Amino acid sequence: MRSPTFLPLTTDAAVHAGAHTVLHRATEADRTADVCWASLLAGAEATRCGLETRLRRLSEATSVYVGTKWWFSQGSTYRERVARAQGCIEEAITDGDGSEFAHAFMGYDHALASALVCTSERGRGKHRARL
Numbered sequence: 001m002r003s004p005t006f007l008p009l010t011t012d013a014a015v016h017a018g019a020h021t022v023l024h025r026a027t028e029a030d031r032t033a034d035v036c037w038a039s040l041l042a043g044a045e046a047t048r049c050g051l052e053t054r055l056r057r058l059s060e061a062t063s064v065y066v067g068t069k070w071w072f073s074q075g076s077t078y079r080e081r082v083a084r085a086q087g088c089i090e091e092a093i094t095d096g097d098g099s100e101f102a103h104a105f106m107g108y109d110h111a112l113a114s115a116l117v118c119t120s121e122r123g124r125g126k127h128r129a130r131l
Contacts, residue, residue, distance in 0.1 A: 009113035081111035
């Protein structure tokens with residue numbers, strides 16, 4: 001039986017971009033999300049699954065990969081979408097709402113992947129840190 005995948009777009013974009021640290025952090029976050037998801041479905045308390053830390057590390061790795069200068073200027077729309085979705089994920093965990101959790105993860109995954117794709121389209125120029 002295959003576990004759910006919560007970050008398919010981010011994982012695929014990181015593979016294509018050669019963003020190894022982002023891929024590693026996405027894999028960690030995905031595994032932790034799977035544990036949280038199982039807890040939510042079982043009606044157990046998922047607040048201590050550590051997902052917030054994993055998501056923060058993934059967002060930080062993405063920020064470094066795309067370039068912090070870009071992330072806080074032209075990429076601010078992506079950064080804001082990531083932060084908003086991350087907040088929704090955390091709220092869903094607190095509320096024990098599996099449906100909201102899944103919905104928020106779709107937004108988080110799309111926002112991160114979009115930032116990676118946008119960066120890849122810009123090329124490996126001077127604005128991006130290499131990991």
